[in-house]
Amino acid sequence: MVHPATVLAEIDQQFPESLARLFDLLRFPSVGTDPAHAKDCRAAARWLVAELTGMGFKAGLRQTTGQPLVVGSYEPPGGGRLPHILFYGHYDVQPADPLELWTSPPFEPRIRKGKSGKDAIFARGACDDKGQLMTFLEASRCWLKVHGSLPFRLTVMIEGDEEGDTSHIDSFLKANARDFPVDAAFICDTEMWDPRTPAINTRLRGCIGIEVTVKGPKIDLHSGLYGGPVRNPIKVLSAVLAAMHDRRGRITIPGFYDGVKPIPAKLRRQWAGLKFPAKKFLGDVGLAIPAGEQGYSALEQMWARPTAEVNGIFGGYRGVGSKTVLPAEATAKLTFRLVEGQDPVKIRKAFKAFVKDRLPPDCKASFIEDGGDSRGIAVSEDTPWIRAAKAALKDEFGREAVLVGGGFSIPVVESFKTHLKVDSLLVGFSGADDSAHSPNEKYDVDSFRHGTRAWARIIAQFAKE
Template structure:
């Protein structure tokens, strides 16, 4: 639905300000990128605090009540504005100011913390650690707020900004902080800018995130490694036993054979399936880029369904016996494996892992035992309530900015913060980001396209107008 003339004029004025202020917005981003806020390395702890303080000062200058909140690790940034606004939705925006380490440094073409705008064959890019993940992305939202404030003297609604400094190091302080401050952080909906476009020109809202569960174990047989000439054929070989069992983890149609595995797995709604089909996902190119050509998995599912909305069971590691040069002809006393599960819809991590363990134990022959090395842990999938009118309003706003229909998409990976917002704060999230696949996040020479930074700011201005 197109905005009414008065509302359209208000938005147009903000967009014009964003366009005019782009050089200054870029300089503000470069200043943040110069701070080496590497959260995993204690040597950069002071820089993480400096980055948080830098953002607090910037948000305070926009009229936010912004504070640096200490944690046992790196500080959080919490900022509030627009509480006086009547009606509308209370929006929580999340991003993270910490970055990955830069190693190997010799593969960078420039100092990763001396960012610059570079000309490339595909256009101008912002080069530096954190340019795409996540400083460039979080600053698109801050700059949209800045433009609204500059043009209209206030923000379009009630907004809380919540920035983390440990996302790249496992977020050890996040859950305790959210629980302790749940009343303050709770809002009507969360916006997360740590994802990307569907393709180079198609904006997207991620509405489905797979969860994750995993387990590691050892299968034991004899009390020592055995000579294969003396014991081969008569003694149990745990590697053979384990290979046989794990080889039966999927049937001939690609379905997981663990009883109850598909409990809680819903079918994709027809409207969402049709939207995904319209994306014309090129699975041949997707697999061809990694030297493959034939889709595996469930034979009656499209590749995009399998990546975004179907669960998986994968053997991530399998080892035992002698692995050095030449041969050591032994029957190993033990074999080891790591198995993980990507979860969807209403699957429960504990139930899935427990069912797998029971399934494996039931197939162990005599003289063979299993030792489980970890407690059952995991995170469930996150599925957003896209029936909320805010999702369609945001999708329309993105479509208007990018000139291509925005898509509701899924994610094959996991973004834990969205699940925490659901389970701890009781609210859905819209994951809207403007990264491109070639940004090189976590890699040397990370970049963020200047077009994505610019249109990302404009996109958030439109989204805020549509839902705040």
């Protein structure tokens, strides 16, 4: 391994220039889901192409069924036998609404003190994901300036649809997999464990959504005339939903746990050693009594166990005052968080059968499938990429990186696994208080600096003396 001291010194010396480049990117209102910002998305993509080209990459835009995809490739001299790394990020951001809750304009980045007292960059996309992706690009830029070449072949892929429809990049990767014969994917879109402790994410839950409507009488009915002998679809649907869990919090849909693997004992012990403050976690949102699947800690429930949740339920009269009706129908929206080994198609089919089996003969159910099928992902904790990242992160932060899970989904990780046949290294430097997707999103200046330095150390793990 080459010691990264000279690169780290370069990162620190030219850090104001790195900040300026990040500010340039943050000024693009690249809201990928809003057609009104299509030009802004394309402008942000072109800016990234120009930056990569200036660093010595062959870069350009690739068309997808959504926003343009930025693709840059770097081939070091004589690099045919070197590892081929894919770095992924996204330039699209969430809408900034409600604008009145921002202290400063969302696309005019500012540095000011955050609640912790640290200097922070406030702007939409500061942590999700422009600040994060720029840590890797700035580390690569400084490495190239100091050493003249990178110690691996590198493809940079930055999309514009991550916050919306992830089927666009999935379709692109499926159609163009042969263009990307890579050995691993690096992704910077996750968090630190705490402000001082780095984390590597090895598990992500998948997600599927479905909407169910139970229909009873052909029209809403007067509850005084029909109440009693007529079935109420809200009562029918509520009973079905209540039957999805037993008293221990276990999901009762037949076949739901097919393929679910037990949590490895070593990993379970490590998670227990994190001493996650479950009582405070609940207290912070106004709760005190633990729920969920009994026999598993809060972290295990969030990171390694599947869930079935009702996200919304409605039917009948919802206006001001009272209206004494028996509704003709009732609807619920649900999402299922899935772990490695579960089949989303089978889960959908099993849920539909579960509902239909519990309907009275004079009621019917219809279903709307909401969004794509995202599978749960688990990465081996002993890949060369994770070993390299653990060593580099310890050198930068002075603490062992912890291996964590994520209850959320990053669908592109599944796409890389399915179409490119590679695992992803998930390392991020944002904090729990960065307000991603919310007003006053921020990214601590120290996060940007240490993130850049950490990537330089990871790069150094692949460089030979």
